[in-house]
Every structure is written in structure tokens, then in C-alpha cells.
Amino acid sequence: MTKVLPTAQLTAEAYPKVKRNPDFKILDADDLKFFQTFLDNDELIHSSIAEETASFNQDWMKKYRGQSNLILLPKSTEKVSQILKYCNENKLAVVPQGGNTDLVGASVPVFDEIILSLRNMNKIRDFNHVSGTFKCDAGVVMRDAHKFLHDHDHIFPLDLPSRNNCQVGGVVSTNAGGLNLLRYGSLHGNVLGLEVVLPNGEVISNINALRKDNTGYDLKQLFIGAEGTIGVITGVSILAAAKPKALNAIFIGIDSFDTVQNLFLKAKNELSEILSAFEFMDRGSIECTIEYLKDMPFPLKNQHNFYVLIETSGSMKKHDDEKLEAFLSSALETKLISEGNLAKNEEEYNALWTWRKSVPPACNSYGGMYKYDMSLELKDLYSVSEAVTKRLNAAGLIGDAPKPVVKSVGYGHVGDGNIHLNIAVREFTKEIENLLEPFVYEYIASKRGSISAEHGVGFHKKGHLHYSRSDIEIRFMKDIRKHYDPNGILNPYKYV
Amino acid sequence: MTKVLPTAQLTAEAYPKVKRNPDFKILDADDLKFFQTFLDNDELIHSSIAEETASFNQDWMKKYRGQSNLILLPKSTEKVSQILKYCNENKLAVVPQGGNTDLVGASVPVFDEIILSLRNMNKIRDFNHVSGTFKCDAGVVMRDAHKFLHDHDHIFPLDLPSRNNCQVGGVVSTNAGGLNLLRYGSLHGNVLGLEVVLPNGEVISNINALRKDNTGYDLKQLFIGAEGTIGVITGVSILAAAKPKALNAIFIGIDSFDTVQNLFLKAKNELSEILSAFEFMDRGSIECTIEYLKDMPFPLKNQHNFYVLIETSGSMKKHDDEKLEAFLSSALETKLISEGNLAKNEEEYNALWTWRKSVPPACNSYGGMYKYDMSLELKDLYSVSEAVTKRLNAAGLIGDAPKPVVKSVGYGHVGDGNIHLNIAVREFTKEIENLLEPFVYEYIASKRGSISAEHGVGFHKKGHLHYSRSDIEIRFMKDIRKHYDPNGILNPYKYV
Known part of the structure; x- marks a missing residue:
């Protein structure tokens, strides 16, 4: 599963229940001829050979693949306008596409939608x-x-x-x-x-x-x-x-998530205006990362239940260092935290961040992972991770091989109330999947959280909106979409 | 004009061209009976005596006055819902009202709209x-x-x-x-x-x-x-x-608006994360304020073309003071600024702010003032004030009595690109008015600014939206309003 697959399965085949909207016209030679009247050669790619359009049809995670054979790459707003006007009048469906790096299948076609790439508008x-x-x-x-x-x-x-x-x-x-x-x-x-x-x-x-x-x-x-x-x-x-003139970071070991919250409060009060990141990782996240980073020396002496990475950015290094040192020593003195490591230079600053940024690839290194991106009120933030671990443990799925789950870990942005839940697995199984869903979504719904904190909806979460949004909200969103795009030509089969 | 008038002219009389929408039902005894079924005594005021409803019918500036004889003050969301459902079904127009402090006549009725006050929802x-x-x-x-x-x-x-x-x-x-x-x-x-x-x-x-x-x-x-x-x-x-632990302020004298901008850039770079306000006042603003504050000692030795008040707020006073002192001395040394006064304690901090906060009442103290609230790109921010002064001077209207205009002054929030233009007058005349409008709005439109930076639209600026918004935008806004409120019962005759 870590292998890079050459191509994803066609979305149309993977999700046979999703049907192409028969109201949409199928692209024909006249349409193509029209686009060619005002688009230059480097503003239009037309090909029925899958390889030639693969990078536009397939998403970054290689989970979704569309079958468009027309990619338009206009160089001006006026040309975008001409394209959409024509598509709207002729009921040709269109997928707008930026860098195609999204994680929910939002930026690739589901069927034969025309891809409207913005990459040539780059000034x-x-x-x-x-x-x-x-x-x-x-x-x-x-x-x-x-x-x-x-x-x-x-x-x-x-x-x-x-x-x-x-x-x-x-x-x-x-x-x-x-x-x-x-x-x-x-x-x-x-x-x-x-x-x-x-x-x-x-x-x-x-x-x-x-x-x-x-x-x-x-x-x-x-x-x-x-x-x-x-x-x-x-x-x-x-x-x-x-641009901030000074960047600094501390890496801290902590015993409980309650203490993580107290430390955040302390940071808000004492670091206040220079606080620029407050990230947490649980024990499992770091255990995976220690294995993954192998020879890299871990910044703390002991292992802890939680780790926090605090970053500051300000306009005067001396002041920021003083604030951070005072913050760290009082947190240690009052035994709020067990140990902490303050970066002494840029190299150490980068090294501390490596421990945070390596959590996702570390979790993915055992075979694959199930990944959730959620937001919750801060007091509930870690509880979803505990609930999932408990559930997988009760089913006897976590442990050494041949058990399928290596670890279920939680980490994320405390300051934003955003947790990423990664379930590191040796293989993907229906049993794990059935234990995770709809459980995770129902749990989030019960705490009035969001099932998509930052990754969006796209194709992937279209059917899950009701876990975070009321019927009235969903109806309103549909009304708004219909109001702006009565023919529904823009990015169909997705969102709401 | 500084006199507090007992009541404003009825809006319906002052603006005879605005007609009551005949589709709206006129409140009758059955409606009242319905509201009384679920609203307590302290949630409903019904009176046809103008004095008893004056504080709800009349705006804060005493420029607009409606003729509603029903004020509903529900205590719960559910009651608000019951009220609106009934009004919508019966086409009774409604004005939502908060503290009724707006400056554009947004929160009072134009005719007989029911006033829906939120003041009882105060938990x-x-x-x-x-x-x-x-x-x-x-x-x-x-x-x-x-x-x-x-x-x-x-x-x-x-x-x-x-x-x-x-x-x-x-x-x-x-x-x-x-x-x-x-x-x-x-x-x-x-x-x-x-x-x-x-x-x-x-x-x-x-x-x-x-x-x-x-x-x-x-x-x-x-x-x-x-x-x-x-x-x-x-x-x-x-x-x-x-909550910031330290607040501080400097008051600075400057020669040109170019320098105001350069100083803002310097503040962004050097005060960066502790910068919490960057306000400017022109010479005229301060001349009026010196007259108005009489015995209060002015914080600078000389008069200048512009004055800037910079506020910082941070988590450690010592650090903020050091940054501010360094900022002030380098600005003086490089002759970017002529003189500056750094508050040494809370009293001085408050005194410096008094000079900024007293500009509006000072301008109003000669009889009255015409007042505009606009935003522009920073480079153009002061130009509107210069253009207006030039225009009034060319017409020979500014000067000692009996000339009608005392001064035309500009001040505001540099950091937000927001200028307030006050034309201090001894009397309101058609001649001044015709020189100011539509000139001011056209000037703002030519620079692609906003004719309402923070005060909103309400009744006052409904007809002026086209100076800042395109026809497409205005049509879209009307569509959205219609989409959400098909019967148009909410806050009619205003906004868009």
C-alpha cells in the first residue's frame, strides 16, 4: 500500500452507484472547435489517451480517477468567462482545478467533466x-x-x-x-x-x-x-x-491531555502575541516517529503520554528568548511539565519541527493508514482518539503482527481545536473499516464537532455532511448552489 | 445643531419619495392578540403615543424616525422564531433592533414596521x-x-x-x-x-x-x-x-502623509506583533481638538501637518517599552519624525488617547458636521481629504465667521486604510451639501475605495451602493436578499 500505484481505479467503477448526470452534454467536435477559436495551443489539451491526461484526471492520493479528455488552461479571466458561458449554455460539466493537491477528491472529474485548470493564470x-x-x-x-x-x-x-x-x-x-x-x-x-x-x-x-x-x-x-x-x-x-525576525521552538513532555490544555492556557497568557504554533502529539505518534526517524536523537530524555511543540515568532529574538525561557522554567518549577527542550539555534529549531512533521509519514510507513481530520471543542479534542483506540483494542486488532493495526494515534493543532487521527495499519481490512465508520463520524456528531476541520468535502465526504450540519443547513447549502449555478455545471457529484 | 432635539422629523415626511410597500399588512387587533398568546407583559410594548415608543422609533443621531406602535422584546430564540414565522405568513414587516446605535438609520422603522428588539436576550x-x-x-x-x-x-x-x-x-x-x-x-x-x-x-x-x-x-x-x-x-x-498585560502609546508629529506611511511600515516591522493601533490625525483635526480640550496640555511642543498615535499591547511591559523606545529614538535620529511623546504611565497613556478620541466631538462643537467614513488604498487615503478641502476653499466657504465651514479635517485608522472625513460647519447649507455630494462618492469610486468602511448601509447609503459596487454585485445582493426573504419582510426600504 505504500507502493506508488501507476493509476487509481476509475471513480466511475469504484463507485458504481454514482451515475453520470444524463442532462450533461457529451463533448463533441463542435465544442472543441469553439474552444479552439479563442484558446492558444498551450491553453488546450485534448486527448483520449489516459496517460496524457493522467496528471489532471487523477488526484494526488491516487484514490480517484476521472475520464476527461479535455483540459482547458486559459491565460486570462476573460477566457475563463468565455469557457464557462459556453459550458453553461451547452450544459457541459466543468471541474475547476488548481494544484490538484486536495485530499477529498474535489479537484478531479468523476466522469467526463471538462477540466478547467488555472495553472496558466500565474501572475x-x-x-x-x-x-x-x-x-x-x-x-x-x-x-x-x-x-x-x-x-x-x-x-x-x-x-x-x-x-x-x-x-x-x-x-x-x-x-x-x-x-x-x-x-x-x-x-x-x-x-x-x-x-x-x-x-x-x-x-x-x-x-x-x-x-x-x-x-x-x-x-x-x-x-x-x-x-x-x-x-x-x-x-x-x-x-x-x-515577516517575523525571530523564530523559536520548545519541545515538551507532558503526562495528561488536561495538562496539555493548561499549558496552552499558560502559553496564551505568557507568550500571547508571539505564540505562532501549539501542536500536540500523543505517545503513539512519537513511538511511530522514533522508529521512522531511526538514528535521529530524540529531543527528550524520557517518554511521555503527550508531547507539545510550541513555536514563537516575533520581531526581536532577545525578547522572545527571554519569554520562552521564563515560560519553560516556570512550567518545570511548578511541575506542570516533566521536561522540555528549547532550540538553541536554527538547526535545533528545524530538528524539533521534524518530530512533528514526520508523524504522518511515520504512521504511513507500516503499510498504510486510515486518516481523519476533525475539529472539536478543546476539552473533547483527544477523547475521540481514546474512544477509537479503546474500540480497536476491544476487538483485539491492535498489536504485533499478524494483528492488522500497529497503532491508533492522535496529534494536531491544539490552538485550532483540530485533531488528526491516524490509524497505522499493516493492511486495510473491512473489519477495521466497519469498526471505524460510522463510529468516528457519529462520535464527532455527538460532540458537535466537525468531520472536516480543514480538508474539505469534495467527493469523499459529500455523503457525510449530516454528521456536522443540520438538515436545514444542508438544504440551504443546496439552495445556494442551485441559486448560483442553476444548471449545476460546476464540479458536479461533489460537496452538497 | 448641537442642541439635542426632542425628536427627529418623521422619515416618511423627510423622504416623501420613499413609499410604504402596500403589500405589507397593517397591524390589527388579531395580530396583537396572537403575539400576546406567547409573549409576556415585559416582552411586548404596544402604544400609539409617540413618546412611549420614541427610544425604539428614533435613531441615535436623531436623523430618522419611524412610526411603529408595536415593539416585541422576546426572551428566547424560539419566541423570535414564532414571531418571524407569523410575520412572514401575514406579511408584516419587521425591523430587527440591537442597541440602536447605528449611524446609517439601519435599526429603526421607516414606516410602521414592527420593531423586534433583542434586548431581552441578554445571557x-x-x-x-x-x-x-x-x-x-x-x-x-x-x-x-x-x-x-x-x-x-x-x-x-x-x-x-x-x-x-x-x-x-x-x-x-x-x-x-x-x-x-x-x-x-x-x-x-x-x-x-x-x-x-x-x-x-x-x-x-x-x-x-x-x-x-x-x-x-x-x-x-x-x-x-x-x-x-x-x-x-x-x-x-x-x-x-x-488580555494583554501591558498597554503603551506614543504620540508623534509628522510633516507629510508619505512619512505617515513610512512610519507605519517601520512600525509593522519593528513593533510587529505588539502593534495594536496606528491612528492618524491631520493638522486641522488637532487644531479643532486643541480649542475643544482648552486647558489640557498638548503632548508635543510644535504643531505639525500630521499626528500619529501608536498603541502597543503585549504580554511583558519591559519588552514592549524597550521596543517602543528603540522605535522612537531611531525614528527621531533618522529624522523620519520631528518629535514624539511616549506615555510614561497609565494616566499619560489615557491622555494621549484623549487627543485622538476627542476629534469627533471637537469637530462637532462649532455647530455641526458633515461626516464620511471611507476606505481607500493606503497611498490614496489622505487624498480625499485634500480634494475636499481644495474644493471648499475654491468656493470660498472655509474661514472665520460668517463663512459656513470652520475646517474640513481627516483622521482615522491607517492600519485599516480607513479615513473619517469631518467637515466642521457653523451651519448646514445646500451649497456645502452640493459641493460635497456626489463629489465625495465619485472621488471614492474613482479610486475604487469603499463609501462605507465600517458604518454600513442602512437607509442612508442604500442609494449610494453603486459608487463602490458593480451592477453585477448589486444585482447579486438583491437576488440573495430575495432568496433568503422572498416576502421582503425583514428591514425593508434599506440596504440593497
Whole structure:
């Protein structure tokens, strides 16, 4: 299962109950001819050979695969508008696609939908270094936005492991979270304006650089996290933060999740404005990671039930170090924590982060893993992990080979109330699957949490929305979708 | 004009072109009887004597006055739901009302709309001091939310001059900005969940305390700033920030607005995470304020073209002071600024803020003022003030009595790109008015700014939306309103 498969099973075959909507037209030669009238050669890929379109049809996890033979890669908002207008009038279904790095099958076709890639819209439009407002095309790769802003003493207000591939428009369309949310807040606060092409080809452009605008409904908000179901984002205006001059980190061993919460409270009070990450990992996460990282020296002497990685970023290293040292010594003195390791330089800072960032690949290294991304009120955050472990243990599934489950572990962003649950397995079995689902979703629903904290809905979680949303909300979401896209041409078979 | 008038002119008389919508039913005895079946005595005021309903019918500025003789003050979400369901079915128009402190005539009836006051829904529902999530009824007065959170070492993420009267639900409904936006961001980022009663009585409740939730469209966002046109907010969940332990301020004299911008950049870089306000005032603002505050010693030796008030808030006073002192001395040494005064204690801190907070009453002290609230890209922020002054000067209207205009001044929140333009007058004249409008709005439109940065739309700016929004956006807003409230019973004659 760790093997890279050449291709995923066709989604249409893997999910035979999902049927192609017969209202959608099947692409024909006239359609193609029309697109060729205004798109250049490098703006259109037409091929019925699966290999030639594989990178567009198949998702990043190789779990879903569509059968589109037309990929359009327009270079301008006007061309996006012409494409959508035509598709809407002719009922041709369309999947908008950014960097195609999503984890829920949102950005690839299910059947023969035309793929509308934003990758050729990759220009930075404007930056004001005084206000920090940054405007760019939707297809700008996040890494490039980071690099540009870094060179101008600013930072893009979020970062993701997929930064080398994901695009700014995709990040906004999926309301991505990432590691900096605790400090810089969500995209609903940071996005200042959007340029969006509606299904009928109309362009709503409020891509201004204003921090405040109270002239009516904040229309851009609905497109943030809409996964391209009601319009295609072609331009983004976002607030960049000043680049911090000092970064630091501590790695801490803790006995209970209650103490993790108390330590978070202490950090909020004492590190306050310089606190930029507060991540936790349980014992199992680190046990897997110790095996995975083999020769890398572990930063603490003993093993603990929980580990916390705290990051600070500020404008003066000396001050940040003083605050962190005071924080660490008082936490040790009052026996709130058992031991802690404060990075002394950039190398140590990076090493501490390696222990956090290696948890997912470590869990995946035994064969494969079941993965959940959930948010809960902080007091309940770890309880879902305990409940799942208990359940798998009761069934006798966790242990040394030949038992199928190596470990069930929990880790995530304490500051955001977001836990990632990884069940590291030697093999995928129906028995494990049946124990996990719908149990996990029902558990989250009982605690009024979210079954998708940051990964979104896409194809994968469309049928699970009712665990986190009421019937009224779901009906309202369907109404909104229908209202914006009456022919339903945008990203069909997904979301709501 | 500074005199407090007993009552404003009836809006219906002042704006004869606005006609009552004949589709709306006129309240009758049966309606009243129905409301009395489930509302207690203290939840219903019915009177045709204007004095008895004046505080509900008339706005805070005494510019607008409605003629409602029924005020409903339900104590529960369920009762709000019953009220709206009945009104929707019977086409009775309704104005939702919070603290009735808005500045655009949004919260009072135009004709005989029933007033739905949230003031009896005033319970704090829940607070989690670890995550900082705060849940309350919509009718909780902002001052009480501040006090509660203050007692729990947190702060409400925004503050307003109207804090003693405005309500949390009203603040969210109008997307209020205030002085802390630079640090804590907008309500679109801070509001975690809302409980909203729709016009048909259905309750959409996602008043959770989750910081991340990517399960479909973020429905709550549309209600933030919707001014009660598509639903009535009855509950709010919001992220409270840790209470800063240290507050400090500097008052600075500057020669040009270019330098104001450069100083802001320097502050972003050097004060970065502790910067909590960056306010500017022009020479005229301070000249008026010096006259107004009379005996209060001015914090600087000389007069300047611009003044800046910088506030910091952080978790360690010693560190903040060091950063501020370093910032001030390097700004003086490099001659970026002419002089500055750093508060040495709380009294001095408060005194410095008095100079900023007294600008509006100072401008109003000569007789009255025309007031605009706009946002622009930072580079253009002050230009609107210069353009207006030039125009009034060219017409020979500014000067000593008997000239009607005392001064035209600009001040505001540099960090938010928000300028308040006050034209201090001895009397209101048609000539001034015709010089100001539509000139000011057209100027803002030409720079792609917002004609309402934080005050909203209401009755006052309904006709002006096209200066900041495109035809497509306005049509979309109308569609959304119609979609949520097909009978148009909520807050009619306003917004869009």
C-alpha cells in the first residue's frame, strides 16, 4: 500500500452507484472547435489517451480517477468567462482545478467533466509593501507567493505541506488551514477581495485591497471554501503579514491531555502575541516517529503520554528568548511539565519541527493508514482518539503482527481545536473499516464537532455532511448552489 | 445643531419619495392578540403615543424616525422564531433592533414596521477559558461582554465608542470595525458560529465553538454585516483574545502623509506583533481638538501637518517599552519624525488617547458636521481629504465667521486604510451639501475605495451602493436578499 500505484481505479467503477448526470452534454467536435477559436495551443489539451491526461484526471492520493479528455488552461479571466458561458449554455460539466493537491477528491472529474485548470493564470498582480496587500492570479503557486513576499519582508498568511504545488486560488477555494492559523487567523479574515467567474460567465470582481468595506453583503465569503461549486476564482487579494525576525521552538513532555490544555492556557497568557504554533502529539505518534526517524536523537530524555511543540515568532529574538525561557522554567518549577527542550539555534529549531512533521509519514510507513481530520471543542479534542483506540483494542486488532493495526494515534493543532487521527495499519481490512465508520463520524456528531476541520468535502465526504450540519443547513447549502449555478455545471457529484 | 432635539422629523415626511410597500399588512387587533398568546407583559410594548415608543422609533443621531406602535422584546430564540414565522405568513414587516446605535438609520422603522428588539436576550451562554471561545445571546451589551471576559483574563476582540449600548448581535449584524481591528482582525475571522432565525421562522444554528470547520459553505458569513435583512441573529460564538498585560502609546508629529506611511511600515516591522493601533490625525483635526480640550496640555511642543498615535499591547511591559523606545529614538535620529511623546504611565497613556478620541466631538462643537467614513488604498487615503478641502476653499466657504465651514479635517485608522472625513460647519447649507455630494462618492469610486468602511448601509447609503459596487454585485445582493426573504419582510426600504 505504500507502493506508488501507476493509476487509481476509475471513480466511475469504484463507485458504481454514482451515475453520470444524463442532462450533461457529451463533448463533441463542435465544442472543441469553439474552444479552439479563442484558446492558444498551450491553453488546450485534448486527448483520449489516459496517460496524457493522467496528471489532471487523477488526484494526488491516487484514490480517484476521472475520464476527461479535455483540459482547458486559459491565460486570462476573460477566457475563463468565455469557457464557462459556453459550458453553461451547452450544459457541459466543468471541474475547476488548481494544484490538484486536495485530499477529498474535489479537484478531479468523476466522469467526463471538462477540466478547467488555472495553472496558466500565474501572475502576481500587485503588492503594496506599506499596507501588505497582495494581489495575484488564482493559479500562482503558493511557494511563489511565499518567495515573492519573503523577498519583500512579508509572509503569505498560511503555509501548507503542499506549498510547492498548491495554488493560491485553490487554497482559497478550499479554505485551507495549515500551521499558521493560530497566529494569522483564517482566510475568511485574511482574504480582502476576490475576482470570480460565475457559471454563466459573468465576472464578479471585488478584488480590491481594502481592509474594511461595509457596502452590503460580503459576497466573496461564500466562495471561500466553496470548492469551485458556485464560481471559479481567478484572482485573489490577500493581507500579507510582516515577516517575523525571530523564530523559536520548545519541545515538551507532558503526562495528561488536561495538562496539555493548561499549558496552552499558560502559553496564551505568557507568550500571547508571539505564540505562532501549539501542536500536540500523543505517545503513539512519537513511538511511530522514533522508529521512522531511526538514528535521529530524540529531543527528550524520557517518554511521555503527550508531547507539545510550541513555536514563537516575533520581531526581536532577545525578547522572545527571554519569554520562552521564563515560560519553560516556570512550567518545570511548578511541575506542570516533566521536561522540555528549547532550540538553541536554527538547526535545533528545524530538528524539533521534524518530530512533528514526520508523524504522518511515520504512521504511513507500516503499510498504510486510515486518516481523519476533525475539529472539536478543546476539552473533547483527544477523547475521540481514546474512544477509537479503546474500540480497536476491544476487538483485539491492535498489536504485533499478524494483528492488522500497529497503532491508533492522535496529534494536531491544539490552538485550532483540530485533531488528526491516524490509524497505522499493516493492511486495510473491512473489519477495521466497519469498526471505524460510522463510529468516528457519529462520535464527532455527538460532540458537535466537525468531520472536516480543514480538508474539505469534495467527493469523499459529500455523503457525510449530516454528521456536522443540520438538515436545514444542508438544504440551504443546496439552495445556494442551485441559486448560483442553476444548471449545476460546476464540479458536479461533489460537496452538497 | 448641537442642541439635542426632542425628536427627529418623521422619515416618511423627510423622504416623501420613499413609499410604504402596500403589500405589507397593517397591524390589527388579531395580530396583537396572537403575539400576546406567547409573549409576556415585559416582552411586548404596544402604544400609539409617540413618546412611549420614541427610544425604539428614533435613531441615535436623531436623523430618522419611524412610526411603529408595536415593539416585541422576546426572551428566547424560539419566541423570535414564532414571531418571524407569523410575520412572514401575514406579511408584516419587521425591523430587527440591537442597541440602536447605528449611524446609517439601519435599526429603526421607516414606516410602521414592527420593531423586534433583542434586548431581552441578554445571557452569556458559555465561555471556555482555554480555547477563548465565548458564546452569548445576541442582546448582550458589548460592555457586559467586555466586563465578563476581562474578569476571565480575556478581551472581546473589538471595541467601540458605543460599547455601553451596542449589543453583540448588532455589532455582528453590522460588521462593526472599531479600534482593535488592526490587531485582532475582522469579525469575518473572529465569529466562530451564529444562531440565526430566518424570515420563515426556521433556525439555522451553527453556534459551535470550533475554530475550523470545512463542511460546506460558511453560511454564517453572509449574516455578518447583513444588517438584519436576511435573518435575525439570536446567538453568537466568538473568539476572545488573551488580555494583554501591558498597554503603551506614543504620540508623534509628522510633516507629510508619505512619512505617515513610512512610519507605519517601520512600525509593522519593528513593533510587529505588539502593534495594536496606528491612528492618524491631520493638522486641522488637532487644531479643532486643541480649542475643544482648552486647558489640557498638548503632548508635543510644535504643531505639525500630521499626528500619529501608536498603541502597543503585549504580554511583558519591559519588552514592549524597550521596543517602543528603540522605535522612537531611531525614528527621531533618522529624522523620519520631528518629535514624539511616549506615555510614561497609565494616566499619560489615557491622555494621549484623549487627543485622538476627542476629534469627533471637537469637530462637532462649532455647530455641526458633515461626516464620511471611507476606505481607500493606503497611498490614496489622505487624498480625499485634500480634494475636499481644495474644493471648499475654491468656493470660498472655509474661514472665520460668517463663512459656513470652520475646517474640513481627516483622521482615522491607517492600519485599516480607513479615513473619517469631518467637515466642521457653523451651519448646514445646500451649497456645502452640493459641493460635497456626489463629489465625495465619485472621488471614492474613482479610486475604487469603499463609501462605507465600517458604518454600513442602512437607509442612508442604500442609494449610494453603486459608487463602490458593480451592477453585477448589486444585482447579486438583491437576488440573495430575495432568496433568503422572498416576502421582503425583514428591514425593508434599506440596504440593497
